[in-house]
Amino acid sequence: MIVRIATEGQYRLADEAVERVNALDNEAVAAVEANDEPRFTELFGRIIALIRAEGIPLPEDELHGSDVIVPPPDTSFEEARHEFTGDGLIPD
């Protein structure tokens, strides 16, 4: 699968790794819902680290849409709480 870390770049990631990202992602959502900022920060950091460590960066001359787009690495808890909607995070 092709995964993009927003504001950073695209990676090719094995399906098995994407599943792990997904699992962490669900935990991160739970942390946001529980208003647990440290937990969110930790989980989100693990998601980013996993993609960077196990993904293979897509060459610059390859043009593909991504299967999954992960929010920017510096996403704040506050932004996550707003579920990444609205104009703040994604400009037109």
Place this chain on the structure above:
Amino acid sequence: MAGLTGRFSVVVKSKISKMLDRAEDPSETLEYSYQKQTELLQNVKKGLADVVTSKKRLQLQSQKLEQQVVKLDTQARQALAAGNEALARTALERKTTVQAELQGLDGQIAELESQQQSMIDNQAKMQSKIEAFRSKKEVIKAQYSAAEAQVRISEAATGVGEEMADVGLAMQRALDKTENMRARASAVDELEKAGAFEDLTQIGGGEDDIDRQLKELSSGSQVEGELEKMKAELSAGGKNAGELGSGDGPAAGGGTAGGESA
């Protein structure tokens, strides 16, 4: 895929498809987007330059305060040596105030410094991202003109559209951060312009009241000293009266030649 990334993907993708639908001529849209990115990068650079200027101004301020600390310390010693404990205490009290101010200022400078560094890194990343986008847009423009590549285009268009949105997002965030920093730097700057540090550095500029009192003390004791000496010489009688005229300079014993050259 549910969750944060799932939702984020959906939002980004819907924005991209809206953007692509709106585009009548992809080449033009890509060029416009590239131009806009370059402009935004200029803004980020300008913002950083402002922050650096503010930081330098604060650093100068901090140096002045440091000199002030040294000066007050010296003054306290001088006052104490001259036996004026009250004056020494005043100088030390001021020194404490200046030191506290200095600590606050240095903290702010350090914070600006680390933010500035991360912005410089960020700026370099932006630069290479825009460069990458530039070559990608050339790829898609070339493909677009070849009619037989239509099928590949749609996939590539999504890819480049996504890239375009992503560079846009990255630029936006870089700008926001720069603006935050700029605001913070200018807030401290305003304080400085409003003279918040003025009182403290004024003490350092030129002669202050402690200086004057110290001078009075030392000139006082100098006068006393000379008086004492004169008294002693006078009381020694008229036999050494000539020495009074030659003064007490180092050349006093060297005869008239030394006196003339001085």
